[in-house]
Amino acid sequence: MDSLLEAAAQVLESEGFEKMTTTKVALRAGASVGSLYQYYPSKDALLHALFERKTERLRARFAASLAATEGQGLEARVRALIETLFLEKATRSRLGVELARQAPRLEKERLIERLSEDIHRAVHAVLDAHADEVGVADRELASWLVVHGVVGIADAAMLGPPARLRDPVFISAVTEHVLDALRVARLPSAR
Amino acid sequence: MDSLLEAAAQVLESEGFEKMTTTKVALRAGASVGSLYQYYPSKDALLHALFERKTERLRARFAASLAATEGQGLEARVRALIETLFLEKATRSRLGVELARQAPRLEKERLIERLSEDIHRAVHAVLDAHADEVGVADRELASWLVVHGVVGIADAAMLGPPARLRDPVFISAVTEHVLDALRVARLPSAR
Amino acid sequence: MDSLLEAAAQVLESEGFEKMTTTKVALRAGASVGSLYQYYPSKDALLHALFERKTERLRARFAASLAATEGQGLEARVRALIETLFLEKATRSRLGVELARQAPRLEKERLIERLSEDIHRAVHAVLDAHADEVGVADRELASWLVVHGVVGIADAAMLGPPARLRDPVFISAVTEHVLDALRVARLPSAR
Amino acid sequence: MDSLLEAAAQVLESEGFEKMTTTKVALRAGASVGSLYQYYPSKDALLHALFERKTERLRARFAASLAATEGQGLEARVRALIETLFLEKATRSRLGVELARQAPRLEKERLIERLSEDIHRAVHAVLDAHADEVGVADRELASWLVVHGVVGIADAAMLGPPARLRDPVFISAVTEHVLDALRVARLPSAR
DNA sequence: TATGAATGAGGCTTCATTCAT
DNA sequence: TATGAATGAAGCCTCATTCAT
Numbered sequence: 001m002d003s004l005l006e007a008a009a010q011v012l013e014s015e016g017f018e019k020m021t022t023t024k025v026a027l028r029a030g031a032s033v034g035s036l037y038q039y040y041p042s043k044d045a046l047l048h049a050l051f052e053r054k055t056e057r058l059r060a061r062f063a064a065s066l067a068a069t070e071g072q073g074l075e076a077r078v079r080a081l082i083e084t085l086f087l088e089k090a091t092r093s094r095l096g097v098e099l100a101r102q103a104p105r106l107e108k109e110r111l112i113e114r115l116s117e118d119i120h121r122a123v124h125a126v127l128d129a130h131a132d133e134v135g136v137a138d139r140e141l142a143s144w145l146v147v148h149g150v151v152g153i154a155d156a157a158m159l160g161p162p163a164r165l166r167d168p169v170f171i172s173a174v175t176e177h178v179l180d181a182l183r184v185a186r187l188p189s190a191r
Numbered sequence: 192m193d194s195l196l197e198a199a200a201q202v203l204e205s206e207g208f209e210k211m212t213t214t215k216v217a218l219r220a221g222a223s224v225g226s227l228y229q230y231y232p233s234k235d236a237l238l239h240a241l242f243e244r245k246t247e248r249l250r251a252r253f254a255a256s257l258a259a260t261e262g263q264g265l266e267a268r269v270r271a272l273i274e275t276l277f278l279e280k281a282t283r284s285r286l287g288v289e290l291a292r293q294a295p296r297l298e299k300e301r302l303i304e305r306l307s308e309d310i311h312r313a314v315h316a317v318l319d320a321h322a323d324e325v326g327v328a329d330r331e332l333a334s335w336l337v338v339h340g341v342v343g344i345a346d347a348a349m350l351g352p353p354a355r356l357r358d359p360v361f362i363s364a365v366t367e368h369v370l371d372a373l374r375v376a377r378l379p380s381a382r
Numbered sequence: 383m384d385s386l387l388e389a390a391a392q393v394l395e396s397e398g399f400e401k402m403t404t405t406k407v408a409l410r411a412g413a414s415v416g417s418l419y420q421y422y423p424s425k426d427a428l429l430h431a432l433f434e435r436k437t438e439r440l441r442a443r444f445a446a447s448l449a450a451t452e453g454q455g456l457e458a459r460v461r462a463l464i465e466t467l468f469l470e471k472a473t474r475s476r477l478g479v480e481l482a483r484q485a486p487r488l489e490k491e492r493l494i495e496r497l498s499e500d501i502h503r504a505v506h507a508v509l510d511a512h513a514d515e516v517g518v519a520d521r522e523l524a525s526w527l528v529v530h531g532v533v534g535i536a537d538a539a540m541l542g543p544p545a546r547l548r549d550p551v552f553i554s555a556v557t558e559h560v561l562d563a564l565r566v567a568r569l570p571s572a573r
Numbered sequence: 574m575d576s577l578l579e580a581a582a583q584v585l586e587s588e589g590f591e592k593m594t595t596t597k598v599a600l601r602a603g604a605s606v607g608s609l610y611q612y613y614p615s616k617d618a619l620l621h622a623l624f625e626r627k628t629e630r631l632r633a634r635f636a637a638s639l640a641a642t643e644g645q646g647l648e649a650r651v652r653a654l655i656e657t658l659f660l661e662k663a664t665r666s667r668l669g670v671e672l673a674r675q676a677p678r679l680e681k682e683r684l685i686e687r688l689s690e691d692i693h694r695a696v697h698a699v700l701d702a703h704a705d706e707v708g709v710a711d712r713e714l715a716s717w718l719v720v721h722g723v724v725g726i727a728d729a730a731m732l733g734p735p736a737r738l739r740d741p742v743f744i745s746a747v748t749e750h751v752l753d754a755l756r757v758a759r760l761p762s763a764r
Numbered sequence: 765t766a767t768g769a770a771t772g773a774g775g776c777t778t779c780a781t782t783c784a785t
Numbered sequence: 786t787a788t789g790a791a792t793g794a795a796g797c798c799t800c801a802t803t804c805a806t
Contacts, residue, residue: 018296021800023768032767033802043801101292105209113350136371138364145344145368152343153336159304173329177336180327181372213776223792228777400678403796414771419798483674487591495732518753520746527726527750534725535718541686555711559718562709563754594779596789605788606781616780 001039003029005053008046013095017102022046047102048111054099055115058088062122074130074182079175081123082150086174089154090165097158120147127182135183146178192230194220196244199237204286208293213237235297242290242299246306249279253313265321265373270366272314273341277365280345281356288349311338318373326374337369383421386411387435390428395477399484404428426488433481433490437497440470444504456512456564461557463505464532468556471536472547479540502529509564517565528560574612576602578626581619586668590675595619620675621684627672628688631661635695647703647755652748654696655723659747662727663738670731693720700755708756719751 007029011020022043026036040046065084069077089096103112124143127134136142153174157164164170198220202211213234217227231237256271280287294303315334318325327333344365348355355361389411393402404425408418422428447466451459471478485494506525509516518524535556539546546552580602584593595616599609613619638657642650662669676685697716700707709715726747730737737743 016296022802023800026768034767034804035765037802038765041802097295101295104288104292105207116347136368141364142368144347145365148344148347149340149368150343152339152341152346155343156307156335156339159300173332174336177327177333177340177372180374181368183371212774224777225779225792226790229790232777234776398678404798405796415798416771416800417769420769423798425797479677483677486670486674487589491732498729518750523746524750526729527747530725530729531722531750532725534721534723534728537725538689538717538721555714556718559709559715559722559754562756563750565753595781596779599789607783607788608786610781611786614781 001029001031001035004031004036004039004046005049008050009053009092009095012050012098013092016094017098044106047099048106050095051099051103051111054096055111058085059115059118061088062119066122066126074126074133075175075179077126077130078178079171081126082174082178083171085150086154086157086165086171089158090162093158093162116147116151120144123147133182142182146181149181150174150178192220192222192226195222195227195230195237196240199241200283200286203241203289204283207285208289238290238293239297239299239302241286242294242302245287245290246302249276250306250309252279253310257313257317265317265324266366266370268317268321269369270362272317273365273369274362276341277345277348277356277362280349281353284349284353307338307342311335314338324373333373337372340372341365341369383411383413383417386413386418386421386428387431390432391474391477394432394480395474398476399480429481429484430488430490430493432477433485433493436478436481437493440467441497441500443470444501448504448508456508456515457557457561459508459512460560461553463508464556464560465553467532468536468539468547468553471540472544475540475544498529498533502526505529515564524564528563531563532556532560574602574604574608577604577609577612577619578622581623582626582665582668585623585671586665589667590671617679620672621679623668624672624676624684627669628684631658632688632691634661635692639695639699647699647706648748648752650699650703651751652744654699655747655751656744658723659727659730659738659744662731663735666731666735689720689724693717696720706755715755719754722754723747723751 004025008020008025011025011028015024022036023033025046026033029036036046040049061084062081065080066077069080100112120143123146124140127139127143131139134142154165157170195216199211199216202216202219206215213227214224216237217224220227227237231240252275253272256275257268260268260271291303294300311334314337315331318330318334322330325333345356348361386407390402390407393407393410397406404418405415407428408415411418418428422431443466444463447462448459451462482494485491502525505528506522509521509525513521516524536547539552577598581593581598584598584601588597595609596606598619599606602609609619613622634657635654638653639650642653673685693716696719697713700712700716704712707715727738730743
């Protein structure tokens with residue numbers, strides 16, 4: 001049941017993982033614990049599903065961002081990706097944090113790794129497609145560094161004022177920062 | 192007692208937070224639960240102390256790195272800082288992860304924030320000291336972005352092969368990446 | 383569940399409060415601790431319920447006594463009330479004592495106060511109804527004094543041989559004592 | 574050590590029995606737990622001593638009251654005894670309550686019984702000495718009833734406003750009540 | 765298929781008491 | 786004789802999971 005998943009998300013958001021009990025989740029979903037266990041055979045299974053939902057959503061947004069900026073310049077595409085990541089991080093951020101806390105348990109690390117690999121691959125493809133605008137030699141490594149660097153920035157920004165992640169000025173700054181790292185400015189065309 | 196702290200660290204490392212019980216910690220330290228509670232009035236207090244120990248250690252290493260590279264060029268200093276961060280992240284990494292997972296609970300978020308602020312400040316000072324080598328206008332923002340970007344990179348690297356964080360080639364790559372972002376290379380063209 | 387309450391009463395009676403554990407109560411009731419906590423969210427809640435049960439029973443007996451002696455003379459009614467009180471005090475007296483010991487903790491003091499107020503009020507009404515047989519001016523005060531005096535007597539009698547509280551001779555003596563205090567006997571001289 | 578006893582009294586008064594720990598008592602007395610256990614081999618031994626202290630004090634006050642009213646009339650002596658009892662009950666009343674709560678445990682019931690027997694005996698002697706003013710036949714029984722009745726009244730009064738136990742009007746009322754019960758007024762000499 | 769009462773292992777914490785110094 | 790750190794048994798309570806209805 002999908003309402004169970006949403007209920008779990010809400011409880012996780014409002015109470016945190018340690019106070020999220022299966023009974024509470026079931027009640028919030030208007031169901032009974034028994035029913036919950038019919039769909040999700042364990043608490044961890046519930047978390048896993050929640051994880052996948054979040055992960056899938058992010059993947060979809062990224063794909064959409066890339067599709068929407070198809071054919072545009074590197075800057076536009078990078079900015080779109082950053083914007084997307086920040087927006088997702090800002091959406092139900094408490095939920096994201098609580099899920100991330102549980103990732104080290106569970107085989108869910110794989111879920112995270114798979115996600116970041118996908119993102120990495122996508123970004124790598126973008127860099128390759130705009131190889132002329134990228135000054136670094138190892139674009140594979142560069143995309144990896146950029147992806148995880150930006151994720152780190154997003155995570156840090158999440159602890160501050162929530163508006164920051166949606167602030168265009170901040171997004172521009174991060175975009176510039178990333179493009180700088182990719183040595184866009186050093187390109188011959190800058191001479 | 193310090194052996195209690197170390198015992199807690201070991202249990203956390205080997206079993207993870209969910210299986211870390213106060214009794215287990217006490218036993219591992221060769222003490223009794225009662226003694227544990229004499230020194231740390233709650234399980235969370237124990238975590239807090241562990242947190243501070245880790246935090247303090249990192250702070251000290253950073254200070255030492257900066258002191259050791261006093262007077263050297265920007266690249267050397269940045270590299271030293273990255274090296275230090277990576278080394279610390281690689282040291283007892285499971286412990287670090289488990290502690291980080293508990294940070295959102297507890298007022299320890301503050302401990303983390305305070306730490307990253309301190310690091311941010313230190314890096315900012317370095318950038319200011321080497322203003323001539325830095326091409327970005329807003330050095331405060333740049334240092335913030337760089338610090339959190341590199342932390343994100345370190346965290347991602349932790350999930351891969353543990354040797355990576357100590358690999359000089361990788362460290363060089365990250366250093367280059369950071370220096371690029373600071374537009375060090377672009378400086379000549381700014382003439 | 384009512385069997386939990388009765389189990390608690392039995393443990394309290396046979397072992398006293400300090401040795402009454404929630405697990406023991408649950409076992410005696412043929413249930414598990416978990417079930418106990420489903421019905422009574424804390425050990426104190428269990429005590430509270432026990433308290434109310436006892437209190438309610440006494441209230442009911444008093445009401446019945448008054449109803450049964452409706453229309454009879456003052457002596458008969460006073461005797462009936464005393465008899466009722468003594469009988470109740472003699473019934474499961476250990477239980478009563480253990481509950482009373484816990485009253486100062488808990489908001490249950492209120493329960494006791496409310497009970498004695500009710501009794502006071504009832505006795506006051508009786509005195510008013512038999513105003514012609516009562517020689518004291520302040521019947522409100524007199525009923526208060528009589529009620530608490532008799533309770534004191536009952537409590538003291540509880541410490542002696544248990545049969546005393548059911549001994550008609552003793553009950554007669556107390557009744558006489560109370561009627562004397564109400565100056566029933568002095569009335570003729572008031573002509 | 575006497576300061577240990579006083580410390581115990583203070584802790585009992587301010588925190589209640591359940592929060593009175595031997596360590597707290599020792600600290601308050603400016604000693605160590607070890608020392609406490611040198612003088613009082615168990616927590617119960619401490620309580621016992623406290624009990625005796627209170628008991629002895631009351632005994633002494635009663636004796637003093639009787640001595641002070643030697644040769645006076647029944648009313649004066651009864652009033653003095655009531656006054657004394659009320660004053661003692663009003664003094665450190667919380668302490669008294671907490672001690673009474675622990676009486677059922679321990680062989681201390683004996684302490685209480687012995688005390689009330691002593692008081693009973695004393696009052697009996699007073700009644701005998703004033704046999705001409707007492708209208709009841711069984712003075713032994715009457716004194717028992719009066720003693721426990723007044724104790725019950727005092728205990729009930731303790732739950733109300735603390736000033737009541739020291740209020741001369743209230744004391745007079747109780748005295749009158751007692752004298753009435755003893756049928757003082759009905760005596761032929763009252764004609 | 766849904767329900768939710770029942771289960772019980774196990775965690776955290778307290779505190780009277782001991783004993784080496 | 787005083788100290789107070791150490792002990793560890795034992796209590797209260799939680800909650801994931803099961804299963805009879």
